[in-house]
Amino acid sequence: MTLQDIRRHFETPVVDTCTALNIPYRPANTLEPNGDAYSEFVEARLQFGAMMEGIVGDCTNLENIRGSFIIEYFGPKGRGPARAQEVMELLFCEMLALKGVTDINGPNFTELENRPYYFSRMSMAIRAHNEAP
């Protein structure tokens, strides 16, 4: 898998869930669309961490890629946590069933102090390997 394939692998269930729930999804490095306190959206970011581990033996799969995948939900403030929980629970179940996800932290829920959003985040450790050509 290339890095882009890995990104697609982890993002696809998030995109599909957001589409099913009719929530805008904001991928990494895209311009922020106009939004306000009444809108809701989901963001996800993939970061690669420890990319290489020494392997002894004849193995064509040299890279053992680790990283973290972060999913964040932003929803309107002052309307209770139900919607955020619904969204995050579905996303949690999707990620739990996804190959390569090893450890999910969260989701945590909080009202943001400086922004007009109710916020939830979960992060997870990911593993993949980059096959040699």
Add this chain to the structure above:
Amino acid sequence: MAKTGFKLPGFTSYVERVKNVTAQEAAELIVAELQEDGPAWTGEFRNNWVIVTGTGKRIPATKESSYTKLQRQTPTAEPIKKISAPKLKGKGNNGYTIGNVMRYRDIALDLDPGGVRTAGANRNTAPEDWYINFVQGGKMRQILEAATLKAAKDPTIRGFKGGSRATRF
């Protein structure tokens, strides 16, 4: 009925000692890497990691920045300070808790989605989500492996011979 297992005098003390030294090495290596990977604008945040004995301890974020707003605009980063872990003694210890005591730590750790870290040209302020990636991206695991190896080379815990000598740590 035949007895299972065997007893080595001093072995429990030896294992406890190895465990304590490994935990101490791991805690210090983790903090050193957090200092290396994390943001260093004034250097105050990276020098305010603390290691306390016991797991799950609460480390309150109580320390205000000693820099004024003006000083924070063009700071010279403080030199990095080595953070040491207190020694764990005896059996039944509970490891360590690591935390940072600066009030703005959630911003520095990228855990506050409303907070934006100070950034500037040619300055290390760490990549986005550096902390989550540190914990979940494999680096923590590598450090724990490295700590085990390093502790295994510690001359004070090598050469276990059993008996009373092993208890003289």
